[in-house]
Amino acid sequence: MQADLDQLHVVLVAPRNPLNIGAAARAMSNFGFLHLRVVNPYAVAFREARSAVGASELLANAEEYKSLAEAVADCTLVVGTTAVRHRDLQHPLKRLEYGARVIRKHFGSGRVALVFGTEKFGLATKDLSHCNWLMRIPTREEHISMNLGQAVAVCLYELSRDSKAAQQTERLERVSAGEVERISEVLLEALRASGYVNPHAEALTEDKVRRLVRRLSLQAGDAELWLGMLRQMLWKIRSGEK
Amino acid sequence: MQADLDQLHVVLVAPRNPLNIGAAARAMSNFGFLHLRVVNPYAVAFREARSAVGASELLANAEEYKSLAEAVADCTLVVGTTAVRHRDLQHPLKRLEYGARVIRKHFGSGRVALVFGTEKFGLATKDLSHCNWLMRIPTREEHISMNLGQAVAVCLYELSRDSKAAQQTERLERVSAGEVERISEVLLEALRASGYVNPHAEALTEDKVRRLVRRLSLQAGDAELWLGMLRQMLWKIRSGEK
Numbered sequence: 001m002q003a004d005l006d007q008l009h010v011v012l013v014a015p016r017n018p019l020n021i022g023a024a025a026r027a028m029s030n031f032g033f034l035h036l037r038v039v040n041p042y043a044v045a046f047r048e049a050r051s052a053v054g055a056s057e058l059l060a061n062a063e064e065y066k067s068l069a070e071a072v073a074d075c076t077l078v079v080g081t082t083a084v085r086h087r088d089l090q091h092p093l094k095r096l097e098y099g100a101r102v103i104r105k106h107f108g109s110g111r112v113a114l115v116f117g118t119e120k121f122g123l124a125t126k127d128l129s130h131c132n133w134l135m136r137i138p139t140r141e142e143h144i145s146m147n148l149g150q151a152v153a154v155c156l157y158e159l160s161r162d163s164k165a166a167q168q169t170e171r172l173e174r175v176s177a178g179e180v181e182r183i184s185e186v187l188l189e190a191l192r193a194s195g196y197v198n199p200h201a202e203a204l205t206e207d208k209v210r211r212l213v214r215r216l217s218l219q220a221g222d223a224e225l226w227l228g229m230l231r232q233m234l235w236k237i238r239s240g241e242k
Numbered sequence: 243m244q245a246d247l248d249q250l251h252v253v254l255v256a257p258r259n260p261l262n263i264g265a266a267a268r269a270m271s272n273f274g275f276l277h278l279r280v281v282n283p284y285a286v287a288f289r290e291a292r293s294a295v296g297a298s299e300l301l302a303n304a305e306e307y308k309s310l311a312e313a314v315a316d317c318t319l320v321v322g323t324t325a326v327r328h329r330d331l332q333h334p335l336k337r338l339e340y341g342a343r344v345i346r347k348h349f350g351s352g353r354v355a356l357v358f359g360t361e362k363f364g365l366a367t368k369d370l371s372h373c374n375w376l377m378r379i380p381t382r383e384e385h386i387s388m389n390l391g392q393a394v395a396v397c398l399y400e401l402s403r404d405s406k407a408a409q410q411t412e413r414l415e416r417v418s419a420g421e422v423e424r425i426s427e428v429l430l431e432a433l434r435a436s437g438y439v440n441p442h443a444e445a446l447t448e449d450k451v452r453r454l455v456r457r458l459s460l461q462a463g464d465a466e467l468w469l470g471m472l473r474q475m476l477w478k479i480r481s482g483e484k
Contacts, residue, residue: 019261023389023391023392026385026388026389026392027388027389027392029382029384029385030379030381030382030385030386030387030388030392031381031382032382056385090463092461095404097403097404097405137272137399138402138403138404139272139273140271140272140273140274142271143268143271143272143298144272145272146268146269146272146395147265147268147269147391147395149265149389149391149392150265150268150269150272150391150392150395153388153389153392153395153396154395154396154399157379157396157399157400158399158403160380161339161380161400162337162339162380163339163405219332219334221332
């Protein structure tokens with residue numbers, strides 16, 4: 001898997017803001033993409049980003065290039081990111097959901113450059129001419145342009161997204177049916193003791209309470225807690241009867 | 243669709259950094275989630291974020307609350323975000339890919355609060371006690387903690403992600419088969435004129451060239467360009483023969 005991620009090179013063209021460079025690096029580290037290339041960064045910004053507290057090894061290892069052509073020379077697929085969605089773009093345009101899939105497939109056969117333009121204007125026409133195709137994040141028409149660091153994070157998330165993991169839930173152990181039943185019984189006892197249960201409809205009430213407790217879908221640690229609270233209330237109710 | 247998005251309330255608990263508040267608001271606007279609630283923000287940060295250039299209407303309309311309990315009171319599902327993945331968390335933990343699906347389903351029946359903790363420490367234990375379950379972004383073990391603005395962007399992207407759109411490519415019109423054939427013919431003519439084609443293997447070469455041109459998967463506008471270039475070369479080759 002890491003071998004796959006190592007096929008991706010994130011390329012920032014002429015970034016101006018050290019916070020954005022740092023944010024891009026942080027997102028890369030979060031999602032396990034460790035190769036950053038920077039083309040003609042604003043020198044002060046790049047220096048500041050590198051010296052910032054928390055700047056990772058990733059940023060220290062970032063490679064600097066004079067032109068986009070040099071930065072992508074060893075890549076067999078070059079994908080530009082854009083907010084623009086003009087039909088008259090000179091390139092095919094894929095939505096991130098689909099584009100990321102195409103990129104992942106390419107990891108098997110060669111290096112991929114994922115290129116982000118400068119903060120204000122995105123990729124220039126001459127930069128686009130180095131790209132095989134363009135990818136856009138599906139933002140809404142009224143506000144298409146994303147912050148650079150956030151755009152990098154969203155693209156890398158989609159690239160490392162695991163649709164199979166979508167099925168999994170890491171959940172706490174559930175209470176066993178036996179424990180659920182113990183809770184139901186003590187609750188019923190407390191309800192009977194408190195006069196809640198109409199003796200003529202006892203079976204009906206029992207069923208209702210059983211279903212009610214089961215709908216709680218209690219977690220393992222909580223069963224003891226509920227039992228303790230109910231037993232205490234039951235004890236109090238009974239001690240009042242004496 | 244917007245009715246669905248309107249069911250989500252992004253809740254920031256005690257944010258400290260105006261840039262993060264602004265970044266969260268920007269990502270919300272990008273993906274069409276317009277309801278922001280802020281619990282006990284650092285007053286200066288909230289004021290600065292609101293007055294920042296480019297701060298949207300969304301930020302101006304953000305609601306301020308004194309406690310998380312008040313901020314989520316009208317929601318029927320409260321989901322906390324966390325970087326932590328301890329098995330001993332007191333809540334079920336879902337990965338974003340799956341959690342977002344559960345949240346989207348809930349849009350049909352009630353409001354959902356998506357809660358983000360403070361920058362440094364995330365959600366406190368007392369905040370977690372207001373959540374139905376927790377959601378985590380699948381970052382790598384070595385660097386799990388994301389920047390707040392980026393975490394908001396990634397969660398909202400997943401919530402507005404369209405897996406069906408994953409099939410679509412917005413691509414340029416392709417060249418028609420007729421145009422591809424015209425290009426093949428002119429190229430062949432130029433190759434013949436330049437002596438590239440061995441007369442004994444002409445049929446073989448023709449097939450090879452036809453397949454070669456078709457593999458280019460040319461775009462509509464490019465066909466004329468190629469024809470023009472090839473015709474010019476053909477003309478030059480022929481004019482040299484005279």
